[in-house]
Amino acid sequence: MPEPDPSTAQPTEPAQPARPARPERFTAPIGTRDVLSPESERRRALVQRFADAAELAGYRHLATPMFEDLGVFTRVGASTDVVTKEMYEFTDKGGRAMALRPELTASVCRAFTEHRPAVLPWKVWYSGPQFRYEKPQKGRYRQFDQVGLETLGSEDPDLDTEAIALAWRFFRGLGLRRLRLLVNSLGEAAERAAYVDALAAYLSNHLGDLSEQAATTLQRNPLRVLDSKRSEDQPIIAGAPQLSSFLGLASVTHFERVLAGLDALGIEAEVSPKLVRGLDYYRRTTFEFATEALDSSQNALGGGGRYDGLVEALGGPPTAGVGFAIGVDRTLLACDAEGVFDAPTTALDCFVVDTTGSLYGFEIAEALRRAGVATDRSWAGELTEAGLGRPRSMKAQMKAADRSGAQVAVLIGPDELEAGAATLRPLRGGPDRSETPQRQVPLDQLVAAVLAELGR
Numbered sequence: 031m032p033e034p035d036p037s038t039a040q041p042t043e044p045a046q047p048a049r050p051a052r053p054e055r056f057t058a059p060i061g062t063r064d065v066l067s068p069e070s071e072r073r074r075a076l077v078q079r080f081a082d083a084a085e086l087a088g089y090r091h092l093a094t095p096m097f098e099d100l101g102v103f104t105r106v107g108a109s110t111d112v113v114t115k116e117m118y119e120f121t122d123k124g125g126r127a128m129a130l131r132p133e134l135t136a137s138v139c140r141a142f143t144e145h146r147p148a149v150l151p152w153k154v155w156y157s158g159p160q161f162r163y164e165k166p167q168k169g170r171y172r173q174f175d176q177v178g179l180e181t182l183g184s185e186d187p188d189l190d191t192e193a194i195a196l197a198w199r200f201f202r203g204l205g206l207r208r209l210r211l212l213v214n215s216l217g218e219a220a221e222r223a224a225y226v227d228a229l230a231a232y233l234s235n236h237l238g239d240l241s242e243q244a245a246t247t248l249q250r251n252p253l254r255v256l257d258s259k260r261s262e263d264q265p266i267i268a269g270a271p272q273l274s275s276f277l278g279l280a281s282v283t284h285f286e287r288v289l290a291g292l293d294a295l296g297i298e299a300e301v302s303p304k305l306v307r308g309l310d311y312y313r314r315t316t317f318e319f320a321t322e323a324l325d326s327s328q329n330a331l332g333g334g335g336r337y338d339g340l341v342e343a344l345g346g347p348p349t350a351g352v353g354f355a356i357g358v359d360r361t362l363l364a365c366d367a368e369g370v371f372d373a374p375t376t377a378l379d380c381f382v383v384d385t386t387g388s389l390y391g392f393e394i395a396e397a398l399r400r401a402g403v404a405t406d407r408s409w410a411g412e413l414t415e416a417g418l419g420r421p422r423s424m425k426a427q428m429k430a431a432d433r434s435g436a437q438v439a440v441l442i443g444p445d446e447l448e449a450g451a452a453t454l455r456p457l458r459g460g461p462d463r464s465e466t467p468q469r470q471v472p473l474d475q476l477v478a479a480v481l482a483e484l485g486r
């Protein structure tokens with residue numbers, strides 16, 4: 031390359047130091063949220079409550095994948111919005127059509143078909159996130175948590191009652207009072223189909239009077255027209271054929287047994303002939319738990335029903351099934367609205383303050399944790415030239431100890447190091463604690479002394 035001729039070269043501006051490009055900032059995707067402490071602990075406590083209730087009634091935990099072959103969900107129903115409009119579908123790198131699960135009942139039936147459990151009925155409970163591409167709003171998210179349970183392999187109506195009663199007890203145990211239980215029977219497959227035909231014919235005759243939205247819904251799923259909240263649809267809905275007149279003797283007997291069971295358990299149920307629910311697979315019993323503490327757009331805290339026939343649709347043997355799912359996010363919103371089920375307290379027990387830079391404080395913290403004492407400690411503010419952590423000042427560490435909410439501090443300075451001891455300082459002086467001044471304790475008695483200080 032020829033050298034530039036200095037006589038013709040233009041003076042150039044001094045080069046500006048290149049400003050490092052600011053990295054792109056991300057937020058959680060629309061319709062999803064990060065759940066931070068203490069709300070995250072509250073969620074975990076809620077799931078634990080549900081697990082306890084389910085296991086007390088003989089349900090065992092089942093964990094299934096968060097994504098399945100797309101077909102697992104499309105079999106659930108071609109006229110279900112959850113499947114046709116809201117599913118997170120994708121093709122994996124092997125070219126397989128997959129979907130993030132929008133609900134868990136189909137996955138449970140797929141697992142049942144795959145593993146063919148020897149002992150029936152198969153009673154399982156589950157918890158975890160579901161994914162639906164919905165229009166996000168309060169109480170309606172694109173990723174939301176459910177807890178739920180399913181029983182496969184028995185037509186016994188008392189299992190319907192057991193499931194409803196378990197959910198009811200769970201909600202009441204959280205402290206929720208403004209709760210309504212709605213129940214209905216959709217009849218067996220042929221009865222439901224005959225009703226849907228009659229309803230479709232009736233609604234088609236009144237097409238001109240229906241709202242535009244209901245007219246569109248009619249093409250996809252006539253039953254869902256009954257859910258319409260629009261005022262212009264109400265007179266048409268009021269005059270529609272009643273599902274109850276399409277039920278055969280076996281369906282009526284089944285439903286009456288469920289109602290009698292709920293009555294025997296002292297659970298007040300409202301029979302709601304228009305309760306059809308959003309998923310296609312329901313047969314016979316359906317139910318929903320509605321709260322009066324939230325707006326009607328998000329007042330369903332949970333729901334379920336019978337889905338005899340779903341296992342067959344997934345390639346399994348004819349198998350009866352019943353279950354429900356509860357929306358964790360909405361249940362917690364209802365708890366907020368009723369002022370019940372607070373977040374558990376997660377305060378620390380003990381904070382170790384160590385100004386020596388030795389490993390002494392670390393060992394003490396580990397010993398306390400092994401004894402079940404919730405312990406944290408201060409960490410190096412910066413590294414020394416040798417690459418070791420330089421301890422923060424006593425003042426800074428004590429500030430961190432106070433902020434941590436711990437009840438007791440264990441202090442280690444050069445004197446303690448020398449004496450093979452630690453100083454125990456009560457931080458939250460209750461009426462009896464204020465009597466106990468800080469004191470030096472030999473190392474081998476420290477764990478016992480901290481436990482005594484905590485009243486354990």
Ligand code: HAM
Nearest residue numbers: 133135169170171174330331332334335353354355357
């Ligand atoms: P589901 O009615 O679609 O039923 O959902 C159950 C509950 O999940 C709802 O009552 C609601 O609390 C919550 N939920 C649904 N969608 C959202 C959302 N986008 N954001 C927040 N919460 C939501 C089922 O999923 C069936 N698998 C229930 C079942 C089990 N049926 C028989 N077995």
